[in-house]
Amino acid sequence: MERPVISRPIGPRGPHKPTPPSKAEPIRKPSPPVLLIPGGNPTAKPLGKPLKGLKLDVSAIQSMQYYSGPSDPQVDYMSPEEAPTLRPNQETEVPTQSNEPFNLISMLKELGNITQNPPPAEDNSDPDLEVSSSLGNWSDEVIEELHRLGEGAGGAVHKVKDKRSGRIMARKTITTRQAPRQLLREVSIMTSTRHINIIRFYGAYISPSTSEVKILMEYSEGGSLETVGKRLREYGAVVGEKIAGRLAEGILQGLAYLHSKRTIHRDIKPSNILLTSEGIVRLCDFGVSGELIGSIANTFTGTSFYMAPERISGDKYTIRSDVWSTGITLLELVQNRFPFPNDLPPIELMVYITQNEPPSLEDEPGVQWTDEMKDFIKQTLIVNQQMRPIPKDMLAHPWITNTMKQDVHMARWIGEVYGWPKRKSGDQ
Known part of the structure; x- marks a missing residue:
């Protein structure tokens, strides 16, 4: 069955107050939970020639x-939930690519410092979630590569197995020379979070022969x-x-x-x-x-x-x-x-x-x-x-x-x- 193309998307441009939840108002019963329904596959069409004038750095599109x-840190629309995150903006670090020479030993030590102390479990974290307690637990020798899952801008991802425990994991390989600060940020965030809706982190190590960082995480079937x-x-x-x-x-x-x-x-x-x-x-x-x-x-x-x-x-x-x-x-x-x-x-x-x-x-x-x-x-x-x-x-x-x-x-x-x-x- 051919499904029509929506030729004119509409929606609020604000200001528009979010609809508050109402317990008194009856909630309309949702459509039947059909899992797979036959349908078409239309392609969205442009709604006319877009306006010009937006100032964008065209040269940086690919990267x-x-x-x-603006650098003014003041803002007047934060909710009470956002207010506790306020801190001086003087130490904000712009994640630029560093021109400093890559130092494998320095990277290894910093990764080790990040991964040594797993965070405490949250109330709604997965009870089976495990975090590697030491960077030294992992190396290419204890990992069996099964097959390639895909590759993105951040690096290739493989399905692998821990030869010691038989655990199936996903391993993301990143060339550290490309973006060491971004890499450390990713590992730092993964090791500091424990929540059922955040990917599980098992460990990270550097391959001495290639200087590549390999991040081991949950394999999501x-x-x-x-x-x-x-x-x-x-x-x-x-x-x-x-x-x-x-x-x-x-x-x-x-x-x-x-x-x-x-x-x-x-x-x-x-x-x-x-x-x-x-x-x-x-x-x-x-x-x-x-x-x-x-x-x-x-x-x-x-x-x-x-x-x-x-x-x-x-x-x-x-x-x-x-x-x-x-x-x-x-x-x-x-x-x-x-x-x-x-x-x-x-x-x-x-x-x-x-x-x-x-x-x-x-x-x-x-x-x-x-x-x-x-x-x-x-x-x-x-x-x-x-x-x-x-x-x-x-x-x-x-x-x-x-x-x-x-x-x-x-x-x-x-x-x-x-x-x-x-x-x-x-x-x-």
């Missing part, structure tokens, strides 16, 4: 490393949302609303936890959201994550097409920018297409995102969404970041709270996506 925005989305498009299928709600909850729980640690992810996108075989969300790839200094940041780091407008424009931003990226990611997943024109050059697309109305979730033939879900997407994509909720507030949205009260068979769904053998009756 995605922009640094702009369910793959990424990017991979899931591709399979759904191949099937001509869509995600059920309850499934989408549980995914949204997992992403927001992970972001809220990072926020409590004064950290912005800055690169939320489908490929950085992994799923376990039980369908549990795990956020990963913290190479561009940053610490909240004064609760705001002004570095242009991350993946441009999922960025919030304030980041593309070079303005200061907060954890609310991750909420925008979450909205775009979910909208792409449930509609089986990127919600912005996909045939524009990178610069024009970024101009388009900043100067046009945000996309919205609309019903299509054979697929209907509840008003609560539509409002949730609308709240995540408020252009005015002052009015966009933080992750903690989005977790209190009626669509999320309603989903949390329902049984959602995530393991059964992810198994159906990949064609795994059906689980026994009663399995989640």
